[in-house]
Amino acid sequence: MRRLAAVLALLALAPRAGAAADDAAGRRPGAEMVRLPAGTYRPLYGRPGDAPTAVAAFRLDRDAATRGEFLAFVRERPEWRRGAVRPLFADRRGYLADWAGDLDAGDATDRRRPVTGVSWFAAKAYCAWRGKRLPTVHEWEYAAAASATRRDAGREPWFVQDLLTRYTTRPRPLPALPAGAGNLYGVRGLHGLAWEWTADFNSVLVSDDSRGVGARDHDLFCASAAVGATDPGNYPAFLRYALRAGLTGRAAVETLGVRCAA
């Protein structure tokens, strides 16, 4: 039985004929990681005059995890199947809600779409299963601040506008991967597809009522961070932080997926 599961997992992981856009090395989109060099960036929330936040070098999946990859995971780890997952770890109303069954992630094209409707617990377990981990908020934002040509494009009006447009006109259903042009680091689809989990999504809390910026004390998790935006024009970042503020570890949202780091 175990062996069968392993074979099935291998089948699910194997490159599919439909995945014509696999990279030159013939690897699956989700398997490949890119290395991001150490650097600094200026987070949305911080005190004026704070030094930029340092981010150590790390690796990040070039593409988001696909349904097919997540299927391989739940085949091997039945406790994360839709019908078996513990409600403490995933809100069952949303968990893999667009799958047809516990082990039915759709046809070959569907299985190349980004997986969404996964809880933080499931996303974390998935990355661990891959021998990886979830990126931190700082890592994710650092990677996401890059345009195709610049490391820190977060304050460039055209980049802000481009992200706003992408966020509000996301395709449904999400496209099969790989999709989206790579940014400077070669990371694809960070902005045009689904939101993505981070390890410490709740470390910076945005007020649920956004107009009192800086007026409230939110050091539930992040003892040092006084909340106050450094860049009120960075609406895309506000959208991301607002989503994070609404999340709990068991939340399973149809527009939220996962990408692993290492």
Added chain:
Amino acid sequence: MPTAAPRPVSLPPLAAAAALAAGAILASATLTGCSIGSAEAAERAEGAVPRLRPTPADAIVGEERAVLTAAPNVPPPITRAHATKVIVELETTEEVKRLADGVSYTFWTFGGEVPGKFIRVREGDQVEFHLKNHAHSTVPHNIDLHAVTGPGGGAAATLTLPGGESVFTFAAMNPGLYVYHCAVSPVPMHIANGMYGMILVEPKGGLPKVDREFYVMQSEFYAKPGAAAGAPHTLDMERGAAEQPTHVVFNGSVGALTGDRALQAKVGERVRLFVGNGGPNLVSSFHVIGEVFDHVYGEGGTMVTQKNVQTTLIPAGGSGIVEFGVEKPGTLVLVDHSIFRAFNKGALAMLNVTGEDAPRVYAQNKGLPMAAH
């Protein structure tokens, strides 16, 4: 404020007295239940604020589900003479709809419509508000109803993930016409994308009877064309920040209330407009061409603040109620009299009045042929 902890030392004498009185009322409420007598005394005190008065007349009797209407329709007047528990259900959605001819826009909505569905409750009602966010939404949403007394006007209790639902209750303490809107960060974007509507808290005893009531809400859009031809427009960040809209509209799109969709009334009828302004930026100089407002309830309050008004200001995030009789057949034109907005950007709606001609009210005696209506 009587609701604050009494700190008589730091307050001027009157406020201190009020605070003490409120404290005493609070104490008596806690210990013995509310004494009507002392509550009324406090109400008469200078600077008193509206409070819940759990008198027998305000007992919550029964329960009903609010009937919400899409603009320009308004739910029927409330006829019951008692307060009740009202269940309001509203869902936030994100959808592509027409903004103007040849321009589609990715709207964020309350109830699938811009402006959001009209809610009508009665002063004293206990409102149980269910806010759902559609599973396909990109972002979380919440609701700040200006009629609500409490943190964020409800926003603090209703941050709702896509696919989720929040429920909160509030007492409709202050009668009047109020705007509601989404207040999730970044709030200007949520409002600029269409997330506003209105709630009427009808005063006890209701509003004076009229023949027609309409829901008209102005707002403006900052539309940037999509990259591909025919792709929906989205918020233009630079225009929004510069307060330079591409479209200024009544009821969510250019022409929403013109032609076949014009408002209708008959000669001799009295008309009431519930006028709101979602903004996000502009203040409206609301005017009806060919009519004078007999009554204006300034800023959506419960008192007729002025009679015989030509143009009334509707603040962003605010409202006004205007009433007038229609005495002459023809088309009345609703505009924002900041007139480039009407002529160039869409801030124009129509009210068609039909019925018997009234030459004594208005007649052309000499000149070019009158435009046909």
